[in-house]
Amino acid sequence: MVHYIRFLRTPQCDASRKTVDVSAVVAVQTDLSDALLSQDIVLNADVVEANSPMKVLHSQSFQWQATSRALKFTIQCPGKYTSWPVRLHVTSRETQSAARLSEVPEILDIWSCDFLLSDKQRSEPIVERCLPISNNTTARIWEDIGESMARHIWDASLGFVMYFARALSSSPPSGVAALAALVKSSKVRKLKVLELGAGCGIVGIAFAQLVKCDMYLTDLEDAQEVLAKNIRCASLMAGSTLQAEILDWASGLEDSSNPNFDLILVSDCIYNPDSSLHLVEILRQLAARAPNTLTLVGFKRRHEADTVFFDRMRETNFDIVESTTIPLPHRPTDYDANTPTTEFYTYRHQRLSDPQR
Secondary structure: OOEEEEEEEEEEEEEOOOEEEEEEEEEEEOOOOOOEOOOOEEEEEEEEEOOEEEEEEEEEEEEEOOOOOOEEEEEEEEHHHOOOEEEEEEEEHHHHHHHHOOOOOOEEOEEEOOEEOOOOOEOOOEEEEEEEOOOOOEEEEEEEOOOOOOOOOOHHHHHHHHHHHHHOOOOOOOOOHHHHHHHHHOOOOOEEEEEEOOOOOHHHHHHHHHOOEEEEEEEOHHHHHHHHHHHHHOOOOOOOEEEEEEOOHHHOOOOOOOOOOOEEEEEOOOOOHHHHHHHHHHHHHHHHHOOOOEEEEEEOOOOHHHHHHHHHHHHOOEEEEEEEEEEOOOOOEOOEOOOOEEEEEEEEEOOOOOOOO
16 A cells, blocks of 8 residues: 655744754654554654755664554754744655656655745645656645545556556556557647546646646635646656646636647546546547547546446547556555555547547
């Protein structure tokens, strides 16, 4: 199971004559915060200069225990750094090892936003994740620390990053051939790509950093602020563009001027039977405009009700072109011995008038 270091309480400063103490409360949880890491690990907390994040002003290690529900810690920074703009980075040795290998880690580290080393200062409730992707760049993704479903990273998005790496490799394996062929065509013409239910945008942004495309990130209004921030931070492939738009699946497509898309990305969006039906209808409307559109659905199976989406896709004449599973990074425990996977299904719409049918 992938775990995420999270701030239960964002960094806060308390100043004295000789030191500025930075305190925070963290937990190591799953993507939906429904389980905690049940192993002992060492966490490293670094106070870094905000404008030079590799410059560590003060560092300290703390023990997360298998029985922990939360870990409160305090770092005493020398008073000479008073009023400096800083960030707090909490990571693990395992995470740092994965980063050096440009691999998706078993435990995702966390970066606070900037704050001043001054008395009673506290960082804002938004944090950054830095995820290595396959062209030796990093996807920098901001997410909220609250309980919003739309504004944080889910496991399937990590699987997508691994899927993209396979599709862009020199010898793409089975299960990713359709995307690999589409990516190859981007060398001749720029792709138009749509992400539905983008959340904080990690999947679409990672793709736009890897492949030249015009990427449209869509979600409800609730996600637009964090999407805008992540668009500003993206390091795009030369020629790529990003834009965010509001799209409510229940309302359908209203703007007939929307472009015909080469690729539609759907990551961890089929957790609710009602919204799954709306999602399929949106995909049907998009396919009616561009029948050759490739739709790539990735998700982590969580409920029996997930089958509602696949049943409706079949009823709506979407054919599975290929499928594959990708194991997620995993730390086996007594309670979680099986390696979790992300399932991927590549669809094309088959029109009823097609003589093959």
